[in-house]
Amino acid sequence: MITLHGFAYSNYYNIVKHVLLHKGLPFEEDLQYGGDDAYLAISPVGKIPALTTEDGGHISESSVCCDYLEDAYPDVVPLYPTDPLARAKVRQLMKVSELYLELPCRRTIPFVFSNSEVPDSLKQDIRTTAERGIQAMNAMCQFGPYVLGSELTMADIYLRYVLKVVALGSERIGWDIIAEIDGLKAWEAMMADTEIARRIDADQQADGPGFFAHIKQRFGL
Numbered sequence: 001m002i003t004l005h006g007f008a009y010s011n012y013y014n015i016v017k018h019v020l021l022h023k024g025l026p027f028e029e030d031l032q033y034g035g036d037d038a039y040l041a042i043s044p045v046g047k048i049p050a051l052t053t054e055d056g057g058h059i060s061e062s063s064v065c066c067d068y069l070e071d072a073y074p075d076v077v078p079l080y081p082t083d084p085l086a087r088a089k090v091r092q093l094m095k096v097s098e099l100y101l102e103l104p105c106r107r108t109i110p111f112v113f114s115n116s117e118v119p120d121s122l123k124q125d126i127r128t129t130a131e132r133g134i135q136a137m138n139a140m141c142q143f144g145p146y147v148l149g150s151e152l153t154m155a156d157i158y159l160r161y162v163l164k165v166v167a168l169g170s171e172r173i174g175w176d177i178i179a180e181i182d183g184l185k186a187w188e189a190m191m192a193d194t195e196i197a198r199r200i201d202a203d204q205q206a207d208g209p210g211f212f213a214h215i216k217q218r219f220g221l
């Protein structure tokens with residue numbers, strides 16, 4: 001059986017978990033918060049999430065895990081179109097949203113956890129990068145009703161959890177980035193209104209105490 005390593009508070013973990021649930025693939029969860037050497041044998045950078053495949057191989061990096069699940073189980077509820085260009089467009093949206101929205105906003109996380117003010121220089125850096133992401137997302141998103149048209153794709157799942165960190169960062173810097181992308185709020189509400197999304201959100205909330213206890217111990221916060 002597939003094993004998903006990581007913790008439910010992680011937005012990246014939840015991308016892969018959502019894909020597994022959407023495809024209906026049997027899997028077990030192995031609680032890992034990272035930060036210990038043993039985990040490096042499964043995830044070379046020590047990042048959450050990682051997968052152990054049915055063959056016993058290990059893979060990390062969320063988008064790579066998504067691709068693996070599609071390649072290994074292509075006929076089980078496909079999440080990429082068959083046309084190569086359309087597939088690339090799905091991956092383009094995933095990458096753009098991660099690089100130009102999630103990653104800049106992720107830089108606010110230490111300030112979220114310590115409930116402290118983000119320095120103006122960092123706020124400006126975030127704005128410079130996110131403005132390019134917003135412009136690109138406004139050009140790419142279709143909301144028909146899914147992000148790239150009438151079919152739900154990997155991009156919908158990926159974006160849902162990218163936006164969790166964008167929302168956190170937005171709140172901390174006082175700039176609602178999600179509101180800058182036309183139609184994104186309505187899409188977000190639609191994506192939240194599924195059994196899988198509700199299960200993942202509930203699991204995430206339930207992991208809050210365990211995650212914060214780990215952070216406290218690991219970083220002495």
Ligand SMILES: N[C@@H](CCC(=O)N[C@@H](CS)C(=O)NCC(=O)O)C(=O)O
Nearest residue numbers: 010011012034047048049061062063
């Ligand atoms: N590029 C990685 C990023 C994953 C990531 O940043 N995961 C966080 C949890 S949300 C993590 O592992 N944090 C612990 C650490 O950096 O040691 C991916 O796509 O999977």
